[in-house]
Amino acid sequence: MGLIVISLIMGILISYKGLLAENLYSFTDELTLVGLFLLLFTMGVKIGSDPEVVSNLKTLGFKAIVLSLGSVLGSVILLFLFEFKFKRED
Amino acid sequence: MLVAIIIIIILGVISGYFIIPTSLLEYLDLISTISLSILLLGVGIDIGRNKEVITDLKRLGFKIILVPTLIAIGSIAGAILFGILIKLPVNESSAIAAGFGWYSLSAVILTKTYSTDIGALAFLSNVFRELFALVLIPLLAKMGTKLTVIAPGGATTMDTTLPLITKSVNDTEIAIIAFISGAVLSAFVPILVPLLI
Numbered sequence: 581m582g583l584i585v586i587s588l589i590m591g592i593l594i595s596y597k598g599l600l601a602e603n604l605y606s607f608t609d610e611l612t613l614v615g616l617f618l619l620l621f622t623m624g625v626k627i628g629s630d631p632e633v634v635s636n637l638k639t640l641g642f643k644a645i646v647l648s649l650g651s652v653l654g655s656v657i658l659l660f661l662f663e664f665k666f667k668r669e670d
Numbered sequence: 671m672l673v674a675i676i677i678i679i680i681l682g683v684i685s686g687y688f689i690i691p692t693s694l695l696e697y698l699d700l701i702s703t704i705s706l707s708i709l710l711l712g713v714g715i716d717i718g719r720n721k722e723v724i725t726d727l728k729r730l731g732f733k734i735i736l737v738p739t740l741i742a743i744g745s746i747a748g749a750i751l752f753g754i755l756i757k758l759p760v761n762e763s764s765a766i767a768a769g770f771g772w773y774s775l776s777a778v779i780l781t782k783t784y785s786t787d788i789g790a791l792a793f794l795s796n797v798f799r800e801l802f803a804l805v806l807i808p809l810l811a812k813m814g815t816k817l818t819v820i821a822p823g824g825a826t827t828m829d830t831t832l833p834l835i836t837k838s839v840n841d842t843e844i845a846i847i848a849f850i851s852g853a854v855l856s857a858f859v860p861i862l863v864p865l866l867i
Contacts, residue, residue, distance in 0.1 A: 584779065587707040588860050591714020612712025617678055618705040619778040622698045624682015625690055626786045633787045640787065644794035646756050647749045651767045652802045652822045654748020655741040659821040662740055
Protein backbone atom coordinates (compact mmCIF):
# COMPACT_ATOMS: atom_id res chain seq x y z
CA MET A 581 0.00 0.00 0.00
CA GLY A 582 2.73 2.48 1.00
CA LEU A 583 4.76 1.22 -1.91
CA ILE A 584 1.91 1.88 -4.33
CA VAL A 585 1.48 5.48 -3.19
CA ILE A 586 5.21 6.25 -3.14
CA SER A 587 5.90 4.78 -6.61
CA LEU A 588 2.89 6.55 -8.05
CA ILE A 589 3.70 9.95 -6.58
CA MET A 590 7.35 9.66 -7.63
CA GLY A 591 6.25 8.90 -11.19
CA ILE A 592 3.84 11.84 -11.30
CA LEU A 593 6.46 14.23 -9.93
CA ILE A 594 9.17 13.01 -12.31
CA SER A 595 7.13 13.67 -15.43
CA TYR A 596 5.18 16.70 -14.22
CA LYS A 597 8.38 18.49 -13.32
CA GLY A 598 9.84 17.43 -16.68
CA LEU A 599 12.76 15.63 -15.08
CA LEU A 600 12.80 13.02 -17.83
CA ALA A 601 14.27 13.65 -21.28
CA GLU A 602 11.58 13.44 -23.97
CA ASN A 603 13.21 10.48 -25.74
CA LEU A 604 13.09 8.42 -22.52
CA TYR A 605 9.29 8.28 -22.48
CA SER A 606 9.08 5.43 -24.97
CA PHE A 607 11.43 3.57 -22.64
CA THR A 608 9.13 4.11 -19.65
CA ASP A 609 6.24 2.75 -21.72
CA GLU A 610 8.22 -0.43 -22.31
CA LEU A 611 9.20 -0.60 -18.65
CA THR A 612 5.55 -0.30 -17.62
CA LEU A 613 4.64 -3.06 -20.05
CA VAL A 614 7.37 -5.39 -18.71
CA GLY A 615 6.24 -4.66 -15.13
CA LEU A 616 2.63 -5.36 -16.09
CA PHE A 617 3.41 -8.62 -17.91
CA LEU A 618 5.55 -9.88 -15.00
CA LEU A 619 2.75 -9.08 -12.57
CA LEU A 620 0.09 -10.71 -14.73
CA PHE A 621 2.26 -13.82 -15.00
CA THR A 622 2.78 -14.01 -11.23
CA MET A 623 -0.95 -13.42 -10.80
CA GLY A 624 -1.57 -16.40 -13.07
CA VAL A 625 0.93 -18.52 -11.11
CA LYS A 626 -0.80 -17.62 -7.85
CA ILE A 627 -4.18 -18.56 -9.32
CA GLY A 628 -2.83 -21.84 -10.74
CA SER A 629 -1.08 -22.88 -7.55
CA ASP A 630 -4.14 -22.15 -5.41
CA PRO A 631 -6.54 -25.09 -5.84
CA GLU A 632 -9.34 -23.17 -4.12
CA VAL A 633 -9.26 -20.35 -6.70
CA VAL A 634 -9.11 -22.86 -9.58
CA SER A 635 -12.20 -24.66 -8.33
CA ASN A 636 -13.94 -21.32 -7.81
CA LEU A 637 -13.38 -19.97 -11.33
CA LYS A 638 -16.95 -20.65 -12.45
CA THR A 639 -18.57 -18.80 -9.56
CA LEU A 640 -16.01 -16.02 -10.01
CA GLY A 641 -17.23 -15.54 -13.58
CA PHE A 642 -20.82 -15.19 -12.41
CA LYS A 643 -19.89 -12.77 -9.62
CA ALA A 644 -17.83 -10.73 -12.08
CA ILE A 645 -20.82 -10.26 -14.40
CA VAL A 646 -23.06 -9.20 -11.50
CA LEU A 647 -20.50 -6.66 -10.24
CA SER A 648 -19.79 -5.16 -13.65
CA LEU A 649 -23.52 -4.87 -14.34
CA GLY A 650 -23.91 -2.99 -11.05
CA SER A 651 -21.05 -0.63 -11.92
CA VAL A 652 -22.29 0.06 -15.43
CA LEU A 653 -25.91 0.60 -14.36
CA GLY A 654 -24.93 2.82 -11.41
CA SER A 655 -22.76 5.10 -13.51
CA VAL A 656 -25.21 5.26 -16.42
CA ILE A 657 -28.14 6.14 -14.14
CA LEU A 658 -26.22 8.91 -12.34
CA LEU A 659 -24.90 10.45 -15.54
CA PHE A 660 -28.31 10.19 -17.19
CA LEU A 661 -29.89 12.14 -14.31
CA PHE A 662 -27.09 14.70 -14.56
CA GLU A 663 -27.53 15.12 -18.30
CA PHE A 664 -31.30 15.47 -17.92
CA LYS A 665 -30.95 18.17 -15.26
CA PHE A 666 -28.30 19.89 -17.36
CA LYS A 667 -30.59 20.07 -20.37
CA ARG A 668 -33.44 21.63 -18.44
CA GLU A 669 -31.15 24.32 -17.06
CA ASP A 670 -29.85 25.27 -20.49
CA MET B 671 -3.67 -6.17 -25.89
CA LEU B 672 -6.44 -8.07 -24.10
CA VAL B 673 -5.46 -11.22 -25.99
CA ALA B 674 -1.80 -10.82 -24.93
CA ILE B 675 -2.87 -10.25 -21.34
CA ILE B 676 -5.11 -13.32 -21.27
CA ILE B 677 -2.38 -15.49 -22.83
CA ILE B 678 0.15 -14.36 -20.19
CA ILE B 679 -2.28 -15.04 -17.34
CA ILE B 680 -3.11 -18.49 -18.74
CA LEU B 681 0.62 -19.27 -19.11
CA GLY B 682 1.01 -18.25 -15.46
CA VAL B 683 -1.93 -20.40 -14.37
CA ILE B 684 -0.54 -23.44 -16.23
CA SER B 685 2.95 -22.93 -14.75
CA GLY B 686 1.48 -22.48 -11.29
CA TYR B 687 -0.71 -25.54 -11.63
CA PHE B 688 1.81 -27.96 -13.18
CA ILE B 689 5.36 -26.70 -12.98
CA ILE B 690 6.33 -24.20 -10.33
CA PRO B 691 7.10 -25.91 -6.98
CA THR B 692 5.82 -24.31 -3.78
CA SER B 693 9.40 -23.56 -2.69
CA LEU B 694 9.68 -21.04 -5.52
CA LEU B 695 6.42 -19.32 -4.68
CA GLU B 696 7.98 -17.08 -2.04
CA TYR B 697 10.30 -15.59 -4.67
CA LEU B 698 7.22 -14.71 -6.67
CA ASP B 699 6.29 -12.29 -3.95
CA LEU B 700 9.56 -10.43 -4.33
CA ILE B 701 9.26 -10.38 -8.13
CA SER B 702 5.71 -9.07 -7.96
CA THR B 703 6.65 -6.40 -5.40
CA ILE B 704 9.42 -5.10 -7.66
CA SER B 705 7.22 -5.31 -10.77
CA LEU B 706 4.39 -3.49 -9.04
CA SER B 707 6.58 -0.55 -8.06
CA ILE B 708 7.99 -0.38 -11.61
CA LEU B 709 4.48 -0.51 -13.06
CA LEU B 710 3.16 2.21 -10.77
CA LEU B 711 6.16 4.42 -11.41
CA GLY B 712 5.31 4.13 -15.11
CA VAL B 713 1.61 4.79 -14.46
CA GLY B 714 2.58 7.86 -12.44
CA ILE B 715 4.85 9.11 -15.22
CA ASP B 716 1.94 8.72 -17.65
CA ILE B 717 -0.42 10.65 -15.38
CA GLY B 718 2.02 13.51 -14.81
CA ARG B 719 2.68 13.68 -18.54
CA ASN B 720 -0.93 14.54 -19.34
CA LYS B 721 -0.33 18.24 -18.81
CA GLU B 722 -2.98 19.10 -21.38
CA VAL B 723 -5.61 17.29 -19.32
CA ILE B 724 -4.53 19.21 -16.25
CA THR B 725 -4.68 22.58 -18.06
CA ASP B 726 -8.00 21.62 -19.70
CA LEU B 727 -9.32 20.82 -16.24
CA LYS B 728 -8.31 24.23 -14.99
CA ARG B 729 -9.91 25.92 -18.01
CA LEU B 730 -13.18 24.00 -18.10
CA GLY B 731 -13.47 24.05 -14.37
CA PHE B 732 -15.76 22.43 -11.87
CA LYS B 733 -18.48 21.11 -14.14
CA ILE B 734 -16.22 18.80 -16.07
CA ILE B 735 -14.82 17.14 -12.96
CA LEU B 736 -18.42 16.27 -12.06
CA VAL B 737 -18.62 13.79 -14.94
CA PRO B 738 -15.83 11.40 -13.78
CA THR B 739 -16.83 11.96 -10.14
CA LEU B 740 -20.42 10.89 -10.84
CA ILE B 741 -19.19 7.93 -12.88
CA ALA B 742 -16.95 6.91 -9.97
CA ILE B 743 -19.73 7.26 -7.38
CA GLY B 744 -22.26 5.44 -9.59
CA SER B 745 -19.86 2.60 -10.39
CA ILE B 746 -18.91 2.02 -6.78
CA ALA B 747 -22.45 2.39 -5.39
CA GLY B 748 -23.89 0.09 -8.07
CA ALA B 749 -21.28 -2.57 -7.39
CA ILE B 750 -21.82 -2.35 -3.63
CA LEU B 751 -25.59 -2.84 -4.09
CA PHE B 752 -25.20 -5.72 -6.56
CA GLY B 753 -22.39 -7.09 -4.38
CA ILE B 754 -24.78 -7.37 -1.43
CA LEU B 755 -27.00 -9.60 -3.59
CA ILE B 756 -24.12 -12.07 -4.05
CA LYS B 757 -22.96 -11.64 -0.43
CA LEU B 758 -19.73 -9.82 -1.23
CA PRO B 759 -18.25 -7.61 1.52
CA VAL B 760 -18.46 -3.87 0.81
CA ASN B 761 -14.68 -3.36 0.80
CA GLU B 762 -14.26 -6.05 -1.89
CA SER B 763 -17.10 -4.94 -4.19
CA SER B 764 -16.16 -1.25 -3.93
CA ALA B 765 -12.45 -1.85 -4.59
CA ILE B 766 -13.25 -4.06 -7.60
CA ALA B 767 -15.58 -1.39 -8.98
CA ALA B 768 -12.86 1.25 -8.50
CA GLY B 769 -10.98 -0.49 -11.32
CA PHE B 770 -13.38 1.45 -13.62
CA GLY B 771 -12.66 -1.01 -16.43
CA TRP B 772 -8.88 -0.83 -16.13
CA TYR B 773 -8.68 -4.59 -15.61
CA SER B 774 -4.92 -5.08 -15.61
CA LEU B 775 -4.04 -2.50 -12.96
CA SER B 776 -6.92 -3.16 -10.56
CA ALA B 777 -6.35 -6.92 -10.77
CA VAL B 778 -2.62 -6.83 -10.04
CA ILE B 779 -3.00 -4.34 -7.17
CA LEU B 780 -5.68 -6.50 -5.50
CA THR B 781 -3.78 -9.75 -6.09
CA LYS B 782 -0.69 -8.24 -4.56
CA THR B 783 -2.16 -6.37 -1.60
CA TYR B 784 -5.28 -8.42 -0.79
CA SER B 785 -5.99 -11.87 -2.17
CA THR B 786 -5.63 -13.97 -5.30
CA ASP B 787 -9.31 -14.70 -5.78
CA ILE B 788 -10.38 -11.06 -5.38
CA GLY B 789 -7.63 -10.12 -7.88
CA ALA B 790 -9.02 -12.66 -10.33
CA LEU B 791 -12.55 -11.37 -9.72
CA ALA B 792 -11.38 -7.78 -10.34
CA PHE B 793 -9.79 -8.83 -13.61
CA LEU B 794 -12.90 -10.60 -14.89
CA SER B 795 -15.31 -7.96 -13.65
CA ASN B 796 -13.41 -5.11 -15.27
CA VAL B 797 -13.03 -7.01 -18.56
CA PHE B 798 -16.80 -7.50 -18.54
CA ARG B 799 -17.25 -3.79 -17.87
CA GLU B 800 -15.35 -2.96 -21.05
CA LEU B 801 -17.40 -5.50 -22.99
CA PHE B 802 -20.68 -4.07 -21.65
CA ALA B 803 -19.42 -0.61 -22.57
CA LEU B 804 -18.76 -1.67 -26.16
CA VAL B 805 -22.39 -2.82 -26.43
CA LEU B 806 -23.96 0.08 -24.51
CA ILE B 807 -22.12 3.04 -26.08
CA PRO B 808 -23.77 2.79 -29.52
CA LEU B 809 -27.07 1.88 -27.85
CA LEU B 810 -27.09 4.94 -25.55
CA ALA B 811 -26.06 7.13 -28.48
CA LYS B 812 -29.01 5.82 -30.49
CA MET B 813 -31.34 6.71 -27.64
CA GLY B 814 -30.18 10.30 -28.10
CA THR B 815 -28.17 10.70 -24.90
CA LYS B 816 -24.81 12.44 -25.08
CA LEU B 817 -23.01 12.72 -21.73
CA THR B 818 -24.46 9.39 -20.62
CA VAL B 819 -22.57 7.67 -23.44
CA ILE B 820 -19.37 8.36 -21.47
CA ALA B 821 -20.54 6.49 -18.34
CA PRO B 822 -20.21 2.76 -19.09
CA GLY B 823 -16.62 2.99 -20.37
CA GLY B 824 -15.19 4.29 -17.08
CA ALA B 825 -11.44 4.73 -17.30
CA THR B 826 -11.34 3.24 -20.80
CA THR B 827 -12.91 6.34 -22.40
CA MET B 828 -9.43 7.84 -22.74
CA ASP B 829 -8.18 5.00 -24.94
CA THR B 830 -9.93 1.77 -25.92
CA THR B 831 -13.54 2.96 -26.03
CA LEU B 832 -12.83 6.55 -27.18
CA PRO B 833 -12.97 5.74 -30.92
CA LEU B 834 -16.38 4.13 -30.47
CA ILE B 835 -17.67 7.15 -28.52
CA THR B 836 -16.53 9.64 -31.18
CA LYS B 837 -18.05 7.46 -33.87
CA SER B 838 -21.37 6.99 -32.06
CA VAL B 839 -21.81 10.60 -30.90
CA ASN B 840 -20.72 13.02 -33.56
CA ASP B 841 -19.74 15.78 -31.16
CA THR B 842 -16.18 16.99 -30.52
CA GLU B 843 -17.04 18.36 -27.09
CA ILE B 844 -18.29 14.97 -25.92
CA ALA B 845 -15.07 13.39 -27.21
CA ILE B 846 -12.98 15.87 -25.21
CA ILE B 847 -15.07 15.37 -22.06
CA ALA B 848 -14.83 11.57 -22.56
CA PHE B 849 -11.04 11.76 -22.82
CA ILE B 850 -10.67 13.94 -19.74
CA SER B 851 -13.13 11.81 -17.76
CA GLY B 852 -11.20 8.65 -18.68
CA ALA B 853 -7.91 10.28 -17.70
CA VAL B 854 -9.27 11.43 -14.32
CA LEU B 855 -10.80 8.01 -13.62
CA SER B 856 -7.52 6.33 -14.59
CA ALA B 857 -5.73 8.49 -12.05
CA PHE B 858 -8.34 7.48 -9.45
CA VAL B 859 -7.71 3.73 -9.93
CA PRO B 860 -4.30 3.35 -8.22
CA ILE B 861 -5.49 5.64 -5.41
CA LEU B 862 -9.01 4.32 -4.77
CA VAL B 863 -8.41 0.57 -5.15
CA PRO B 864 -5.90 0.31 -2.26
CA LEU B 865 -7.92 2.81 -0.24
CA LEU B 866 -11.23 0.93 -0.50
CA ILE B 867 -10.02 -2.62 0.03
